Amino acid sequence: MKEQLAVPRAEFRSYYGKQILKTPVWNWMIAAYLFTGGLSAGSAMLAAGxxxxxxxxxxxxxxxxxxxxVLASLYFLIADLGRPERFHHMLRVAKPSxxxxxxxxxxxxYGPGSGVAAVAELMPSWxxxxxxxxxxxxxxxxAGLxxxxxxxxxxxxxxxxxxxxxxxxWREAHPYLPFVFTGSAAASGGGLGMLLAPTAETGPARRMAVVGAAVEVTASRVMEQRIGLPAEAYTTGKPHRLRQLSEALTVGGAVGAVLGRRRAVTAVSGAALLVGSALQRFAVFEAGVASTRDPKYVVVPQRERVNARERARL
Structure with a gap:
């Protein structure tokens, strides 16, 4: 016999329909900052090799x-600050916490080493x-090393x-986001090398891109399965669409990196990896924003942690 409920099932709502958390005030520039910083890091490692x-x-x-x-990353970061002209104050202290x-x-x-290495390439012959x-x-x-x-x-x-x-x-995904981001950085760095380097020299870029894409996609899927209820923010709405497109481009770019030897295939695959990496960062950003708008993403994980601690005491 089906259980008869004495009261309706609870709906997770806040007082007067207000959000429990404020939506982040960051805009799209922060997502772009996440991507360009990763692209710079991936490119630096590939350049040293x-x-x-x-x-x-x-x-x-x-x-x-x-x-x-790195210059684009710094621009996006500074431009999004409330008082961009005071960015240098962040260097007045070092706070490990x-x-x-x-x-x-x-x-x-990181920046000076990247800058010196790049200037060496850009210097005119005279x-x-x-x-x-x-x-x-x-x-x-x-400097490059x-x-x-x-x-x-x-x-x-x-x-x-x-x-x-x-x-x-974002908080519930903390064990997995570093793997998603580092994999994405490697995929984008490899993608840039595939897109712009001479075809005969793209072997290391292709290998780096394949490994990065594998780490990124695997970590993203594992994150989706293991973070519990907040995973809904990644698997619904705009974040889900961005992630689907990102995964398709990243996997397609990796396949092209493995199979393609012609210049056109290599370049298109590299461009796909770059766009896929960017969309991954925007998807993570949008999922975080979406998760602040529904109280259940705050309340349910909190209750689960409290219940787990109570069970541990028994």
């Missing part, structure tokens, strides 16, 4: 891509013959930054 293995064409486009990415403070210092450590040009050329390899060494922090700290907020879709 290309430098060590004697692939000048791939090294050049990756070094320039690394600098362009603050992901934003740690991230600011990681970017500050400048290379000067004392300054020769000095920059000598510093290019150690330094950028590659700090790049994993650039690729992953933004995931920590999001997951340390109260936003349910």
């Amino acid at each position: 290309a430098d060590l293995t004697g692939l000048p064409g791939l090294r050049k486009v990756s070094r320039i891509g690394s600098l362009a990415g 603050s992901p934003m403070s740690v991230g600011t210092w990681i970017l500050s450590a 400048l290379r013959r000067t004392r300054l040009g020769r000095l920059v050329a000598r510093l290019a390899r150690p 330094w950028a590659a060494a700090t790049a994993p922090g650039v690729a992953s700290y933004t995931a920590v930054l999001l997951s340390q907020t109260a936003v349910p879709a």
Whole structure:
């Protein structure tokens, strides 16, 4: 016999229909900041590998891509601040308990290495013959290796930054977002190399893209299955559509990286990986925003944690 309820099932609503959490005031620039920072980090690691293995064409486009990415990332971050002209105040202190403070210092450590390596590639021939040009050329390899060494922090700290907020879709995903973001960074860095480097030198870029795409898609699927109720924010509405398109482009780009040897296929696959990586960041951003608008994403996980602690005491 079907159970008869004495009262209707509870609906998760807040007083007067108000949200429990405020929706993040960040706009699309933060999602773009997440993507361009990851692209820069992935490109820096690929550039260092290309430098060590004697692939000048791939090294050049990756070094320039690394600098362009970090400059774009800084622009989007600073432009979204309430008082952009006070960005330098973030460097007045180092606070290990603050992901934003740690991230600011990681970017500050990473940026000069990326910049010196890229400037070495962009110098005109007449400048290379000067004392300054020769000095920059000598510093290019150690600067590029330094950028590659700090790049994993650039690729992953933004995931920590999001997951340390109260936003349910980000906070509950904290074990998985770093893998999603670092995989996405590798896929985008490889995609840029595939798109712009000479075809004969794209082998490392293709391999990096395939590994990054595999990590990104796998981590995203595992995250969706394991974070409980807040996963609905990723599997419904606009975030879901963005994730579906991102996954299709990322998997398609990875397949093209494996099978394609022609220039057109390699370039199209690289572009697909770049767009797929960008859409992944926008999907995560939009899922977080959506999860603040429904009280159940706050209330249900809280009750589950309380019940779990009570069961543990018994």
